[in-house]
Amino acid sequence: MSPVLLHIGPQKTGSTAIQRSMDASREALAEHGVYYPGPWYRMRTQASWAVMGTGSAVGRPAPDIAAWHELLDDIGSHTLRLTCLSSEALAMSDEAAVERIVAGLGGGENVRLVYVARRLDRLLPSHWQERVKSRLLWSYPQFLDLMLGEPDRADFEWRMMWRPQLVGEVVERWSAQIPVEQITVVVADEDDPGLLPRSFEELLGVPAGVLAAPTSGQNRSLTYAEAEAIRRVNHVFAEQGWSPEQYWRLVQAGVAESLKNAPLPPDAARMVGYTADQAARVDALADEQVAALTGSGAHLVGDPERLRTRGLLEPVSSQPPIAEVSLELLGSVVEGLVVGGQGLTKRKIRERRRAARAADPLATASAGSLARELARRARRRLPL
Template sequence: METDCTRDEVPVTGALTPLPAGTRLLHIGPHKTGTTSIQGALFAAKEEMARHGVDFPATTRHPMEAVLAACARPGMMGNTEPTERHWERLLDQVHATGGRTSVISSEFFADAPDDETIGRIVEQLGGDRVHVLVTLRPLARIMPSQWQQYVQNGLRMGYEDWLRHMLKKPPYEKPNPSFWRRHRHDRLVERWARVAGPERVTVVVVDDRDKGGLMRTFEALLGLPADLLQPVPDTANRSLTLAETEMLRNLNKEFRASELPEELYSQLVRYGAVMHMKNACTPGPDDVKISTPQWAVEAAAEIGAEMAGRIGTMGVRVLGDPTLLSAVPKPPERTAAKPVIAPEVAAHALYGALAAAAAAPIRHTASAKTRTVHQTSSKELVKVLCHRCLKRLRRR
């Protein structure tokens, strides 16, 4: 369904007209709105898209470092610091597409801090050739996914406590000030429309019941054949169960308490324990999912209604049903099951951390002279291991 917000008309249904040839479609997310799925599909189909006159200029599925640098944002905890050179390389790839249509996608564009940054991004990517695409989902569906993603980046706060901070404790900036910058969707759309112009902004309300709907929308806007874009299985991007998230959250507490270097978190925890656990373990029907309390669902729906109303007055094009943003989902059936980590899941997580440590062997280390391993406390052993891994990582 397409809503033309420039006129007071009833929404109409019909085929979308492709964007003009030579458009640079800039998909800015935000997070948890189908971004990983569409990025995987675009990257997998880049050669076939090129045959139809559409380029995907990035050399990876998601040029995260480049976009973080453009938005003056730090990298994820322990990751390589983004630099301007990352952004310049992406710009070179975009400019190499010449007058052809192209598409760039990163949810981190939603983190652009101000109009000046947005203006620079739009101008450097092509000025009036840029068409901004924003994908939206209901807050009630975004919140649990975003919380567990923050936990994967070191957050130590429990879900309900985090919800109270985001929804009940102004100014709603702790512990994650990025949440409302990304997910106060009306203000996000307003910022980009103010710079790019409302006529060059399209908002897509994602309907989770239509699994291929977002793919078909991208195909229509880019003038691609139907069904060219297909989902790419990505177990590494699956959401964590409640038990897995709680295990990681408690690990984060121990990690912070030990004052260990952040590089080790990236290497051993995020890309070691968590990544291997995601790839090796598929949640079953008995695994407890992250459940949002009803008070928070209703608060999110109220904010969603306000955001949809404001977006409808901005003159941008809206595709999909804006009322989905304020829908209150049916409360899940209560379960007596407790979030418990299965032994094999814990084993895979531990193995992932050990494998990551083994991938960074330490050379030229002196042997202990006065104490054996068994005479050394576990806390000291962890610090020694981490120090050695860190030395190896820095050499690499």
């Protein structure tokens, strides 16, 4: 197996943008000796979930470890000098999962790891949005109370936020299997969006400009009102007891996609307000991140001081509530529900047809196949 550059995100650190760039530049990367597996823009999610030993996302089928082995067979069959895999889900890996992943990729000496660190005050509202799109019922103030209160490592939502974002702990888990000098941490710079693609071009050993800017599929953040609209929909789903698959199709593939594809309102309310106590906690956590990063032994790209927040956060008394939404937002929500409902209906029709074919090949047969099946059954009944 060729050496592997493994990008583990984490979520909301520019992962989608760099994945879309590598996807759009797959042929150019191959010309420079880099294999970026398809067919999707990121590492196959079934493979990620399976090797991590976690459940799948809302409404998806349970992951099958065969997907991981198929991916390993794929990347083991090419002759290019380097493989690049990218999955922000892998930042959630525990120690046992890290060991499985690195062993499958040829061992620690064969893997170089890249992780992206982002300022915590920017991460918290982005992460709340992502969790709202996964059925979270908490308001933004409720979310901040838990995330910035006393650490509760037994809480699922606390782990979802902090396990992949505490950079010192992430580096420690992965350096148990990969030499720490082969781990690169890129410090995101909000004022330099070109830092990430430049860093990846260097890590991949390709000329500047090879990674094309993606022309579609950008993962824009939701506005506060948009996220609140989805959260209210979440309450309806919880009250009605609707299924995870219905949620996936109607809300994630329907409403959330409709909102993301809509133009960003120019007067959109932002979600970066912190009370004085919360701001002090963010400052302390950011200082801990910088200390952990500079003492980790990992290779650093960018300035760790960019992660500090002291003097940058202006405390607010409270997060202003969303009392009303625009007609445009309401229209996008309804449009998303309609589109999602159509997708759900089509899926159910396909499932019924598969079930009918399994029960009786004649149920959904074409004219030609129907004639062949009838002839086969007639022959079966004729005496020899």
